[in-house]
Amino acid sequence: SQTIHQWPATLVQPVGSPLSLECTVEGTSNPNLYWYRQAAGRGLQLLFYSVGIGQISSEVPQNLSASRPQDRQFILSSKKLLLSDSGFYLCAWNMDRGFYEQYFGPGTRLTVT
């Protein structure tokens, strides 16, 4: 069966510090991978998605970036965090067939102070 992991689970970082969040998927090959952010009391905002190694599409211009160094690894980064980067970050995967059934990870709660 497939599983998706995210770490860390929670993170408190000062403004201006770097960020690296990691997501890995097990039990499948060549998945589509996604990063979402959810602010408190809001819906999910799609940040990045990837259909293959090294292929990243950005949805929202900001100070975040994403990379996919391996087939089942997706990394969200920032060089300098802003207060507005606080939120709940979710990684998800799916396959092209059955696209609307995405599988989400447990999430990372990021607080920028």
Place this chain on the structure above:
Amino acid sequence: LAKTTQPISMDSYEGQEVNITCSHNNIATNDYITWYQQFPSQGPRFIIQGYKTKVTNEVASLFIPADRKSSTLSLPRVSLSDTAVYYCLVGLPYGGATNKLIFGTGTLLAVQP
């Protein structure tokens, strides 16, 4: 992308049937209707998907009228553990560069004892 409209919140009591309606007046011919459930501090979880008429699984039923301009998620005999945010999404069932999940703010269902 078809836009969806849902009530912001609903209240219910344990043991009652709950119906959450979603409007999607601009749904395209090939679009499917998908519902997700999200508990606090967790990623959304796929509940059910349908194209027309009625779909039922072990968790919920989805009713879609002939014109497909709305859909109703039905949760039978809710319990306290069904308290969550429910999202309605509309789109193509397969992937591709232009197909993306768009999560709105959803419907917060609060189940009381």
